[in-house]
Amino acid sequence: MECLNKEAAIVTGASSGIGYAVSEKLRALGYEVFGIGRDFGTAELEEEDGIHRIVCDVLDTEELCACVKRIAAQHRIRVLVNNAGVGYYGLHEELNPDKIKKMVRTNLEAPMILTQQLLRHLKRHAGYVINVSSVTAGQSNPHGCAYGATKAGLASFSHSLFDEARKYGVKVVTIFPDMTQTNLYRNADFREGDEPESYLLAEDVAGAVEWILGQREGVIVSDIVLKPQLHRIKRKPY
């Protein structure tokens, strides 16, 4: 029996960064938010009214499917945000198969599986699939060849799904953020510049999600590119 009185949202990678900010935004907008992450140990996302912390590794396909089925059985899911992601950077020869697989599976495979699992449900509720890609999807990415490829793959999936699903009332949106101040670059030898104009905040991406959801029925914002005013990155000290 579905609990239809409140619309629900599923956000992957809700334990930090963009996913955390989007979860908080969705909660403020009145959604019952199911935030997926592996480790909420030091996470800012608190289990509180309207927020549920769902411990699940999106690479564990069986667990992921079971977990969303459970949520979908009891809630009217209106929004799916495919946000969880990992990045490894450097010369391609310096990556290893494990890191490459992790990026492909987290950034591309998991969103496709999660979307597949929820699509019929989202059709019933004229829902949104919001995919967090990256500006790297549309550019050449030396020192980030594999990461950029996963984000280009996600954008390709997202654009095709837009055309496939629009006639069923589903709204598929791709967000392309540029450098955002989060933990994503923990594995990188670079970080955002010092000036506040040289990076986005996770809250800026959450603001874009609010804008997407605020359009009148019948209008879809299919693609959003967010860039900081300045293009600067800094090498981390060794």
Ligand SMILES: NC(=O)c1ccc[n+]([C@@H]2O[C@H](COP(=O)([O-])OP(=O)(O)OC[C@H]3O[C@@H](n4cnc5c(N)ncnc54)[C@H](OP(=O)(O)O)[C@@H]3O)[C@@H](O)[C@H]2O)c1
């Ligand atoms: N930061 C940027 O400059 C930037 C720019 C463009 C696009 N993006 C994209 O934005 C998305 C969010 O990244 P972020 O910048 O907010 O970085 P972040 O702070 O590192 O967040 C990544 C999130 O993904 C989750 N995650 C990673 N692997 C997971 C797994 N196997 N299962 C479940 N959750 C997993 C992490 O949670 P746990 O560790 O708890 O599992 C974390 O909550 C990513 O897709 C990233 O590619 C970021």
